[in-house]
Amino acid sequence: MTWQDDAGRDLVKSFGARMQMFVRGEGSYLWDADGKRYLDFLAGIAVDSLGHAHPVFVDAIAAQAATLAHVSNYFATPPQLALAATLKRLAGTGDEGRVYFGNSGAEANEAAFKLARLHGGAERPRILALTDAFHGRTMGTLALTGKPYMQEPFLPMTPGVEFIDSTVDALEAAIDDRVAALFVEPVKGEAGVIPLPEGYLAAARELTERHGALLIIDEIQTGAGRTGEWFAFQHEGVTPDAITVAKGIGGGFPIGALITFGAASELFYPGTHGSTFGGNALGTAVAGAVLGEIERAELVRNAAERGAQLRAAIEGIDSDLIDGCRGSGLLIGIGLTHPVSKALVAAAQEHGLVINAPNDETIRLVPALTIGDVEIDEFVELFTATLRTVEDALVLDASTEVPA
């Protein structure tokens, strides 16, 4: 029996076949069971901010597990209060801000959805969200996710959500005083690393404020320094009513949070939301340590600088398959001239490189925020070899094609 047989028999079929089985990681490297090494430019989908097995991450888990892991939300713990204060500071909420902890991105967005309903009440049944944005897979967050093919098998959705194009014109046309909230994903990661148009967030802030609607920004993929600011909305200097975070803040430990600003911080009241595991001492200690290390090692600046360096290096690769780069910091989408992303992902693994294909014509790179010259040089070498492999296969295909 191979591990593929075990996976095929025992794991839920909602995911496709696992591409590899990894047994160990260190920094930006992974190893499979045969001892083959891979350069990891996916980092568990923008999760492993510090790379694999970082001593800060390891020590935080060990120390907190040996002290106090979980007591329920009937009680406070020091790491929980410390992380809430850190998130408020990094997000810039000021004193009025508050933090709700969950265990995933979807749970953070579920909390945001309930926040929107509490704000909207009966007078504001409408919620606006953007076509193609991704907000999660639970029934609530799926209702916010503007991808009809994902919703279709699970209809009917929670009512009230309307999808609009990511333009200021579309928002202007749709918004009125019956809208409770606008949900936005500042760079659409799952859709292929598609940034919002420049100035969109500022216009959205103005329009939501004018109509009394909340502006809720999903920073689950873009947060924790990924785009070269702590949070993507900070590039535009707006103040949202709430943001959601997960992925990179835990560095591999499952944790998510809703961070509220201003009056939105007073909407929840006792009994309106909760979670058994959410914000437990172990998870918050780890996230606190991860954010502390991102700050200490200046990894937000590293994300901005290494992101620019990596994009310039990619644009310097001579390949007809590449059609430019999108995104900011270390959230990078490489556009492709042919729908060969899946072939590139497979070929890359042959060459010892882990990359990701959010759609047929995009490669997504979301490496650890710790990468430096060594990782970037090695990436360029492995990715160039990967491109050659797929180019050769394309030429072979074309030359063996039988004319009609």
Ligand SMILES: *Cc1c(COP(=O)(O)O)cnc(C)c1O
């Ligand atoms: C990953 C992601 C989510 C969902 O997070 P999970 O932890 O998988 O539930 C939501 N929104 C965005 C923008 C994401 O990238």
